Amino acid sequence: MIKIDACYPYDRYQFQLYTKLLDIDGQHKTRCDKALRILDLGCGSGGGLCELQTLYPQAEISGLDFSSQALARSKEVWQYFTEKISEFHDKKLQLYHHSCERMTGVMTHSVDIAIGVQSLQEVKNLGKAVNEVARVLKPGGLLFIADFIPPDAAADHLEHVLLAPISSAQNKARVFEIVQEQLVSFEVSMGAKQSSVGMRELIHQLMPQELHSELETFFFVENSPLYELLRRDEMGYRLLCLRKTDECSTDEEEDSQHVTDWISDSVGYSSDEEIQDDDAPNYYPYREIFPQLDVLKDNYDVIVEEMQTVQQMTTWPFWPEKHYTEGDSEWRVFPFCYTFPANDASKTAWVSSTCLMCPRTAEVLKNLSGIRTALFSKLGPNTTLSAHQGWADLANHVLRVHFPLIVPTLSNGEPCCAMVVGGETAYHVEREFIVFDDSKLHYAFNQHPDATRLVLIVDFCRPDHLPRGHARGGHSDELNEFIESFGKQTLFNGSKEK
Structure with a gap:
C-alpha cells in the first residue's frame, strides 16, 4: 500500500477496496507470490492495475476496457508507476480494447484471476460477459467482484443472471461456485468520500463535459446520486469470490473455443456463425x-x-x-x-x-x-x-x-x-x-x-x-x-x- 500511496495518495481507499476484495476468501497470502495471470475487467484509468501488481509481484497483469481514453490513461499511470517503483521497472502491461462481452484477444483457459470492480453490474449483456469470463478462466480460476446492489431489486443483474442460477436446484451444470460473499456498504462509502477529490479531477481532466455527471455518479464521487444512496444506507455494496468449476473445462489446445450459455448447458462452441449469433439483438x-x-x-x-x-x-x-x-x-x-x-x-x-x-x-x-x-x-x-x-x-x-x-x-x-x-x-x-x-x-x-x-x-x-x-x-x-x-x-x- 505504501508504494501506491507514494504515487497516488488520493486513491488510498479505492486501493484498499482491491486489497479487501482479493482476500475475501482468506487465501491471498497463499497465492500472492505465485506467477499468476490476472485480468482486470473494466480497468478504467489504471490505478487498480498498479494495485494488482503490488499485491501480486510475480503476476502478469492485464487490463480490459471498451474506452480508448481509459486505456490511454492506464498506459500513462502504469508508466509512472513502474518508473517510481524500481522492482517493477521491467514489468509489462497487456491492455485489451474490448468489452467484457467479447474478449476476442484473450486466450481460452489463460487467466488465473479475473477481477471486476464496479464494472459488471452495468454491462449491457451480463450473461454474455459471464460466458466470456468463464471461457478465459482456467478451471479452478477465481472471479472477484466488487459492485453496488441497486435499490430496485429487479435491476440487480448480478443477482438474477449470475448468483441466482448458481444457487438454483434446476442448474445441474454450474460453471461457478460461490466461495464467499460480503456486504461492505459502510466501508465503500468511506472510501468513496476519501477518493472523491482525485476521482473528480480525473473525470474533469479526461472526459467530455457532458459525461461528467454520469461518471461522477458511476464512481460514487461525493454528493453524486449513487454516493448519497450509499451514504444513507439505501443501497448495498457486495464483495464476491467465485470459483470456476471443472465441469465445463474444454480442451486447452482449442484456444478459440468459447463457452456458451453455461447456466443451461456448459458446452463449447467454436464456429464463427455461432459467435455472430450471440451478437444478435435481444x-x-x-x-x-x-x-x-x-x-x-x-x-x-x-x-x-x-x-x-x-x-x-x-x-x-x-x-x-x-x-x-x-x-x-x-x-x-x-x-x-x-x-x-x-x-x-x-x-x-x-x-x-x-x-x-x-x-x-x-x-x-x-x-x-x-x-x-x-x-x-x-x-x-x-x-x-x-x-x-x-x-x-x-x-x-x-x-x-x-x-x-x-x-x-x-x-x-x-x-x-x-x-x-x-x-x-x-x-x-x-x-x-x-x-x-x-x-x-x-x-x-x-x-x-x-x-x-x-x-x-x-x-x-x-x-x-x-x-x-x-x-x-x-x-x-x-x-x-x-x-x-x-x-x-x-x-x-x-x-x-x-
Missing part, C-alpha cells in the same frame, strides 16, 4: 419482423374479456419448471397450442379444452401465419423469475412475443413489470408488443406489491434471414407430463383465481 421491432401481430391489437378487448372469464372459471396451473427466485412467487399459464420441434409446422398441437373456453381468441390465433406457441401467462405480485433459456427444439427456431394485456404500475406511475433479455430491460406496456429471442438468457419480473401481470405469449417461426438460436438442453420430465396432461383434462374445477 429484441426486434414487431412491424419489421411480424406485421401480422396487428390483428391482436385489433382484438385486444375480445382477448382480455375471454382471459378474465377463464380466470373466474378455472384455476390456471403453475408453470411446471420452477424458475422462481423466491418461495411465494407465482407463474401460472393457460396454453392454447405448442409445437415440438418448432421447425416442423405439422407438429403444432392445439389444446381443445382451452380453445373451447376462449373460442374467439383461439380463432384469432389459428389465423396467424407461422404460429408455434400460444398461451396466457400470469405473473403474480412480487415475482421475479430466475434467468433461464428456452428449450433447443423450440427457442432456436422461433422468436417470442409478449402481448401485454393487463400490466400494473406503481402508485407513482412508474413501471414495475418487465422482460430482461441478455441484461437489457424492456418494460411491459399494455397493447405494446415485446418481440425477443427466447434462446438467450432472460427473465421476467413483476415488482407490484399486490397486482398481477397478464400477457399473451405467442411464438412465431424465426424468419429465414435471421440465424437460429443456440439454446441447448431438452425438456424436463415435468414439462413433458404437463404437455401430456392437457390432452386429457378440461381445466374446469369451479375454483376462482384472485
Whole structure:
C-alpha cells in the first residue's frame, strides 16, 4: 500500500477496496507470490492495475476496457508507476480494447484471476460477459467482484443472471461456485468520500463535459446520486469470490473455443456463425419482423374479456419448471397450442379444452401465419423469475412475443413489470408488443406489491434471414407430463383465481 500511496495518495481507499476484495476468501497470502495471470475487467484509468501488481509481484497483469481514453490513461499511470517503483521497472502491461462481452484477444483457459470492480453490474449483456469470463478462466480460476446492489431489486443483474442460477436446484451444470460473499456498504462509502477529490479531477481532466455527471455518479464521487444512496444506507455494496468449476473445462489446445450459455448447458462452441449469433439483438421491432401481430391489437378487448372469464372459471396451473427466485412467487399459464420441434409446422398441437373456453381468441390465433406457441401467462405480485433459456427444439427456431394485456404500475406511475433479455430491460406496456429471442438468457419480473401481470405469449417461426438460436438442453420430465396432461383434462374445477 505504501508504494501506491507514494504515487497516488488520493486513491488510498479505492486501493484498499482491491486489497479487501482479493482476500475475501482468506487465501491471498497463499497465492500472492505465485506467477499468476490476472485480468482486470473494466480497468478504467489504471490505478487498480498498479494495485494488482503490488499485491501480486510475480503476476502478469492485464487490463480490459471498451474506452480508448481509459486505456490511454492506464498506459500513462502504469508508466509512472513502474518508473517510481524500481522492482517493477521491467514489468509489462497487456491492455485489451474490448468489452467484457467479447474478449476476442484473450486466450481460452489463460487467466488465473479475473477481477471486476464496479464494472459488471452495468454491462449491457451480463450473461454474455459471464460466458466470456468463464471461457478465459482456467478451471479452478477465481472471479472477484466488487459492485453496488441497486435499490430496485429487479435491476440487480448480478443477482438474477449470475448468483441466482448458481444457487438454483434446476442448474445441474454450474460453471461457478460461490466461495464467499460480503456486504461492505459502510466501508465503500468511506472510501468513496476519501477518493472523491482525485476521482473528480480525473473525470474533469479526461472526459467530455457532458459525461461528467454520469461518471461522477458511476464512481460514487461525493454528493453524486449513487454516493448519497450509499451514504444513507439505501443501497448495498457486495464483495464476491467465485470459483470456476471443472465441469465445463474444454480442451486447452482449442484456444478459440468459447463457452456458451453455461447456466443451461456448459458446452463449447467454436464456429464463427455461432459467435455472430450471440451478437444478435435481444429484441426486434414487431412491424419489421411480424406485421401480422396487428390483428391482436385489433382484438385486444375480445382477448382480455375471454382471459378474465377463464380466470373466474378455472384455476390456471403453475408453470411446471420452477424458475422462481423466491418461495411465494407465482407463474401460472393457460396454453392454447405448442409445437415440438418448432421447425416442423405439422407438429403444432392445439389444446381443445382451452380453445373451447376462449373460442374467439383461439380463432384469432389459428389465423396467424407461422404460429408455434400460444398461451396466457400470469405473473403474480412480487415475482421475479430466475434467468433461464428456452428449450433447443423450440427457442432456436422461433422468436417470442409478449402481448401485454393487463400490466400494473406503481402508485407513482412508474413501471414495475418487465422482460430482461441478455441484461437489457424492456418494460411491459399494455397493447405494446415485446418481440425477443427466447434462446438467450432472460427473465421476467413483476415488482407490484399486490397486482398481477397478464400477457399473451405467442411464438412465431424465426424468419429465414435471421440465424437460429443456440439454446441447448431438452425438456424436463415435468414439462413433458404437463404437455401430456392437457390432452386429457378440461381445466374446469369451479375454483376462482384472485
